[in-house]
Amino acid sequence: MPTAMQIRGLGPITMSVADLAHSEAFATEVMGMRRVRTYQSDDAAPATVHVFAMGEGGPAAELHMRVEPHLPRARQGAGAVHHVAFRIPDADYGAWVDRFDRYRLPSSGPVDRYYFRSLYIREPGGILYEIATDGPGFDAxxxxESLGERLALPPFLEPRRAAIERGLKPL
Known part of the structure; x- marks a missing residue:
């Protein structure tokens, strides 16, 4: 696909929290983000939104926390986003494992997804965060040159290939 037609990035993550204090402390102290601004949303249900930046910041490196005190704690189910993923360099993975251990926070512990490695942790509002490495990559x-031309599965899912393929809708 020509570069001009490729998706080169996405905008910020927006999540709703009932209690800003605990979610903000998690974002800044545990995740190492910094608060950069606050604004009022202009949609049908206006809310105060607090913006946290990662790395060098910018739209693709921001987390927007929309404060909605009437909301129940986040939970999994129909209509819910399962998790939000944060990308890290491969070399930083061990430091994140150690960081969660140092804070004595319950996490998934190291998870090998074959194409990348992950750690999962819930922030205080119940939202599931994933820390995911760049590599080894989807070309493993x-x-x-032929990525996406066939259904590639990691080895741990190969035994379920037939069932997975039956559940797919043709493009």
Whole structure:
């Protein structure tokens, strides 16, 4: 696909929290983000939104926390986003494992997804965060030139290939 037609990034993550204090402390102290601004949303249900930046910041490196005190704690189910993922360099993975241990926070512990490694942790409002490495990458089992031309599965899902393929809708 020509570069001009490729998705080169996404905008910020927006999540709703009932209690800003605990979610903000998690974002800043545990995740290492910094608060950069606050604004009022202009939608049908206006709310105060607090913006936290990661790394160098910018739209693709921001987390917007929308404060909605009437909301129940986040939970999994129909209509819910399962988790939000944060990308890290491969070399930083061990430091994140150690960080969660140092804070004595319950996490998934190291998870090998074959194409990348992950750690999962819930922030105080119940939202599931994933810390995911860049590598080894989606070209671990097929050439970059043909990525997406067939259904590639990590080895741990191969035994379920037939069932997974039956559940797919043709494009």
């Amino acid at each position: 089992d097929e050439p970059k």
